[in-house]
Amino acid sequence: MKYYRSHVLVCVDPDCLRKGAHEAEDALQDELVSQGLIDEVQVLETSRIGDCSQGPEMMVYPEGVHYVGYTVDDIPYIVEEHFLKGRVAKKFELPLVSSTDEELSAPTAKEVRVVLRNCGKIDPENIEDYIAEDGYMALAKALTSMTPEQVIDEVLASGLRGRGGAGFPTAKKWQFCRASAGPVRYVICNADEGDPGACMN
Incomplete structure (x- = not known):
């Protein structure tokens, strides 16, 4: 297994994609190669990290720094500041917000994420990441x-x-x-209501 000193989780939520997330991710990969950091910094895609209104977004671990609102042209600056100089690229760090602003404030201490507890922590397209976080234990x-x-x-x-x-x-x-009769039974599942925004009336 390969070890990296940093992991960058890039939000690929539709809102971030519309704001250039894939282009910025490609630029990030290219800049890491250019700076000789590609074997030290792993770039992964993840689902929504924040509210995406300032996207694109990325989260850098192990520091847990949340960058938002950058463009392709800003990537060299972020790489130089964060990965070469070892300091936060303050210009794009998500600012602290008032706890009274319900839409923008960070999750409160009373919030307990269950289904979305790994959001922003793992690559949603990597089954090994999910299994490493005890995924499928209930199925087992x-x-x-x-x-x-x-x-x-x-x-x-x-x-x-x-x-x-x-x-x-x-x-x-x-x-x-x-309880149905017959040797073969079917459960048919539709996925059109599976997104977090679809709720009961």
Whole structure:
């Protein structure tokens, strides 16, 4: 396994893409090669990091510095400041915002991310990243140590529901499928309501 001293997570949310995220990412890769840093700094794509209104955005680890609002032309400056000189490129660092501004403020201490807890931390297209963060542990448990009925009972107890207008309980769908006659059963899943912005009426 290859080790890097820094990891750059580039937001590829549609809003950031419209503001030139891919072009800036390509410029970043080129500049890292040009400066001889490509074996020290790994560039990864990730989902939304912040609110994307100032995009494009990137997060640099291990420092956890959040850069926003840069262009292709700004990449050499960011690389020189952050990776060569070892200091924050203040011009593009996300400024601290008032905690009273609900849309722009950082997550509060009371906020607990569950589904999106890895947002901005892992490459969403890399299954190894997800597994390294205990991804699929529930699936492994269901396949190795639970009966189908126990799985359905756990989903029922969780209160998991569809995200369409009816908000139909997921466990009920699974119960209907489990109880149906015949040797072959199908569960059909639609993905058009799977984005975080789609909610029940």
